[in-house]
Amino acid sequence: xxxxxxxxxxxxxxxxxxxxxxxxxxxxxxxxxxxxxxxxxxxxxxxxxxxxxxxxxxxxxxxxxxxxxxxxxxxxxxxxxxxxxxxxxxxxxxxxxxxxxxxxxxxxxxxxxxxxxxxxxxxxxxxxxxxxxxxxxxxxxxxxxxxxxxxxxxxxxxxxxxxxxxxxxxxxxxxxxxxxxxxxxxxxxxxxxxxxxxxxxxxxxxxxxxxxxxxxxxxxxxxxx
Amino acid sequence: xxxxxxxxxxxxxxxxxxxxxxxxxxxxxxxxxxxxxxxxxxxxxxxxxxxxxxxxxxxxxxxxxxxxxxxxxxxxxxxxxxxxxxxxxxxxxxxxxxxxxxxxxxxxxxxxxxxxxxxxxxxx
Numbered sequence: 515x516x517x518x519x520x521x522x523x524x525x526x527x528x529x530x531x532x533x534x535x536x537x538x539x540x541x542x543x544x545x546x547x548x549x550x551x552x553x554x555x556x557x558x559x560x561x562x563x564x565x566x567x568x569x570x571x572x573x574x575x576x577x578x579x580x581x582x583x584x585x586x587x588x589x590x591x592x593x594x595x596x597x598x599x600x601x602x603x604x605x606x607x608x609x610x611x612x613x614x615x616x617x618x619x620x621x622x623x624x625x626x627x628x629x630x631x632x633x634x635x636x637x638x639x640x641x642x643x644x645x646x647x648x649x650x651x652x653x654x655x656x657x658x659x660x661x662x663x664x665x666x667x668x669x670x671x672x673x674x675x676x677x678x679x680x681x682x683x684x685x686x687x688x689x690x691x692x693x694x695x696x697x698x699x700x701x702x703x704x705x706x707x708x709x710x711x712x713x714x715x716x717x718x719x720x721x722x723x724x725x726x727x728x729x730x731x732x733x734x735x736x737x738x739x
Numbered sequence: 740x741x742x743x744x745x746x747x748x749x750x751x752x753x754x755x756x757x758x759x760x761x762x763x764x765x766x767x768x769x770x771x772x773x774x775x776x777x778x779x780x781x782x783x784x785x786x787x788x789x790x791x792x793x794x795x796x797x798x799x800x801x802x803x804x805x806x807x808x809x810x811x812x813x814x815x816x817x818x819x820x821x822x823x824x825x826x827x828x829x830x831x832x833x834x835x836x837x838x839x840x841x842x843x844x845x846x847x848x849x850x851x852x853x854x855x856x857x858x859x860x861x862x863x
Binding site: 516517519520523524528610643644646647669705708 | 782840847852
């Protein structure tokens with residue numbers, strides 16, 4: 515028996531990373547700002563995105579959304595009410611979106627060309643673990659946390675919070691009856707991802723949405739200039 | 740729980756690597772696969788091992804060992820100007836000055852480091 519060691523030094527997710535790099539280049543060439551929204555199930559990603567899409571369109575910008583779920587197109591139908599083009603991705607049991615799924619759903623998306631968009635939002639599958647490993651070529655990864663979830667969520671899921679570029683706290687309108695400890699939540703997020711931008715929002719009342727839209731505008735300008 | 744897709748990807752990559760080896764190594768059998776997995780990679784070694792036997796069955800990796808080398812998080816502290824290992828992933832503070840550190844130098848790795856193969860009979 516002759517045994518030997520062969521060095522590989524290869525990323526396990528290399529295929530995904532290569533596809534994501536290709537997507538990132540095509541987003542940059544098209545001048546579209548791409549955001550990947552991640553959270554637990556039930557945080558309110560869809561309600562937050564619905565509000566965001568409505569406001570972005572009302573401000574005269576062009577936006578579209580891809581939405582991932584294991585099954586059903588319920589979220590796509592909700593989001594489409596905003597007037598933005600929306601495409602559902604059903605993963606049929608897979609717990610995250612990957613770059614290949616994004617590429618496939620961008621290809622042949624009738625009536626939608628990246629070059630004609632200012633923003634593309636990707637609503638990931640509700641899961642705070644697996645989506646953290648899969649680069650979708652996005653410019654900004656947004657992690658969402660609702661006031662009903664407990665202030666220690668960032669400590670329980672450090673990988674996801676640490677990999678995010680912005681954090682959004684949702685359902686702030688019910689923070690008080692939920693006994694939400696705002697200071698503790700902010701401290702925990704900052705402990706895991708020092709210096710991250712945090713937005714305290716309510717899709718229902720519109721609280722914090724102006725600031726969020728301002729951030730989107732700034733980030734988009736950085737991409738285009 | 741995406742360990743099954745990770746293991747599938749590892750088996751594919753190693754199989755491709757074997758196919759690209761020189762002719763004398765054709766039919767080589769894999770004895771061991773060594774991974775480098777960062778503490779921030781969201782991967783549970785036990786889950787990888789659980790999937791390993793199932794996915795490697797019927798491939799040149801069948802009966803091989805999976806060795807997971809876990810890497811702690813290393814942060815860079817700006818004020819101290821040094822890199823330090825963290826004991827956990829609950830707080831990203833410099834162990835020397837307690838400053839919050841945003842710069843991660845290690846901990847996100849998810850790599851196949853190397854494989855040990857048995858070339859079988861090698862003709863001189």
